[in-house]
Amino acid sequence: MAQQLAIGVDLGGTTVKTGLINSDGKVLALSKLPTRADENPEAVIEQIKKSISEVLMHAKGAPVAGIGIGAPGLIENPGGIVRSAPNIKNWDVVPLADIISKEFKLRVEVDNDANVAAVAEAKFGAGKEHPNFLFIIWGTGVGGGIIMDNHIYRGPSGGAGEVGHISVNYEGLMCNCGTRGCVEAYVGQKYLSKRTIEKLKTAPNSKILQFAGGDESKIEPMHLSKAAEAGDQLAKDILVEAGTLLGVMIGAVMNTLDFRVTVIGGGVSAVGDFVYDAIRQSAMRNVQKPLRDGIKILRAKLGNDAGMLGAAGMIL
C-alpha cells in the first residue's frame, strides 16, 4: 500500500508539538511552539494553526489525509469539541475540530491524551499485534483508552476508558472525585509519594530517601523502583501493592470486555519488572477462569511522541 500522510498535533500545557507523519509512524517534519496557555483560547488556536502550517509545507504538495489532535480535558465526540481543558486559561467549550477543519479544508479528529496515546500504541507500538487491548496511562492520575477491533472505542459520548475511577474497594479511600476506593486514589503518583512519606516514619532504615536526594518532598515512584531493586523492602512492598490494585481494576475491565491484553504507559510505567509481575498476577486472579491463560501486561513502547503519533494515527 502506498504511504499515506497525516498531521498529528499534541496539544500540551506548555508546548504544541506537531508532526507530519507517514503510515509507518515516521516523523517527516516536526514543529514545536509554545502553547501560550496563559493567554486565551484564541492565542492557543493560533499556535496550533501555525504549527500545522509549518509541517504542512514539508508535504510538498503530496496529499495529506487529515489532521489528528490530542488535547487535554474532556473531549465531546462525535464533534471534537474540547471542554474545560485544564492548564489552558479561559478554555471552556471550543469546537476545535470544526475550527481547524475550516482553516485547512482537511478531515480533523480530536481526542483526549489517553485515547490518542492508545491509538499510538495500537498503530505503532506495543499493541500492534493486538486488535483488542486496554491502554492505561499511569501517572499523576490513572487514565485509559480502549482499543476494540483495532479502533479506539469512545463510547456514546466520548467518555469511555475512564478506568482510573473504577473502585477496587467500596469501603476504601476517598478519591478527589467523591467516590470511595477509585484505583487512582491508591496508585496515582501523588498517592504513592504521600504514602511513602508516611511509611518512612516507621522505617528509618529504608533507602528510599537516598534515591530521592534526601528530600522527602521529591520522592517519586521511580525512586521507589530503584530502591526496591537495590533491596529495599518498604519500596518493594509499596509498589507491589500498587501493582496488585492496578491488577484488580484490569481484571474488572477484562471481565467486562473479554479482553486479555493491557498496555501501560505514563510516567509511573517505567517502574521495574517486579511491578509488572505483580500487576499480571493480580489481573490473572481477578478475571474469570477462561481468560487467565491469555493475560498479558505490556509496557508502552512510545514515549513522549505517543501523543503526536497517536493523533496522526487517528487519521492513518
Added chain:
Amino acid sequence: MAQQLAIGVDLGGTTVKTGLINSDGKVLALSKLPTRADENPEAVIEQIKKSISEVLMHAKGAPVAGIGIGAPGLIENPGGIVRSAPNIKNWDVVPLADIISKEFKLRVEVDNDANVAAVAEAKFGAGKEHPNFLFIIWGTGVGGGIIMDNHIYRGPSGGAGEVGHISVNYEGLMCNCGTRGCVEAYVGQKYLSKRTIEKLKTAPNSKILQFAGGDESKIEPMHLSKAAEAGDQLAKDILVEAGTLLGVMIGAVMNTLDFRVTVIGGGVSAVGDFVYDAIRQSAMRNVQKPLRDGIKILRAKLGNDAGMLGAAGMIL
C-alpha cells in the same frame, strides 16, 4: 417494513422451549418439550430439532430468517459451540450452531442465557429505547450481557459481560472462582440467604422468618423484600447493602464503556423499588461526574420468555 419470522430456542435444564416469533416479538407458535438432560447430548439435540420442526410447520411456507438458541454454559463465538453446559449429562463440546444449521438449512446463532436475555430486552423489552446498556441477571449468581450500538457485544472469544466476577473489594470475601470480593459473592441469592440466617441470630425480632414460612432454610430475597416493605429494618439493611454493592460494579462498567443505562433481570430483580433506589444512588456515586446525571437503572420487562424471545431476537 414487512414482518420477519425467526425461531427462538430456550434450552433449559428441564425444558426446551421454542417459539416462532415475529419482528414485534409476538409468539406465533410455541413448543415445550422435556430436555432429556439426564440422557446424553444426542437425545437433547433430538429434542431441539423436534421442537424446531414443530413450530416451523406453523410458518406455513413463509420464509424464516433463521434460528437463535439460548444455551447454558460457555459458548464459543464465532462458531456457536456450546462447551460444558451445566445440568446436561456428558455435554462437553458440541458444535450446536453447525448441527442445527445443517439440519434446517437456516442461519443459526447460539449464545449464553445472559446474552440472549440482554438481546430480548434490547429488541422487545426495557432496553428498546437504549442503544447502549448493561444487562444484569441477578439470581443465584450474577451474570451479564452488553448491548453496544443496538447489538450484543460478545468480545473476541464470546466471554464479554461477565460482570458478576468484578471485584468490589480487593480485601473482600472469597468467591467460588478464587477471586476476592467478586460482587456475586456479596449479592448472589445464596449469599444473601446465608447472610440473613447469620444476622437473624442477633435480631430475634425481625419479621423475615415469618415471610419465609418460619423455615430459615427457605429464606429468599423476595422474603427480605416483603419484610422490608413491612418495615423490617434488618431486611431493608441487607438489601440496600446488596443494591449498593451492585451499584459499585455498575459504576465500573459505566466508567469503562461510557454507558448510562443498566437493565436488571433474573430472580432477585423482583425486589422492591427501594433496592433500585440504592443501586441507582451507588452507581451515580461510582461513575465519573459527566456520567452521573444520565444514570438509569431499569427493571427487565420480559420474564420467563426472555430466553426464547432473545434467541429469536439474535436473528431478527
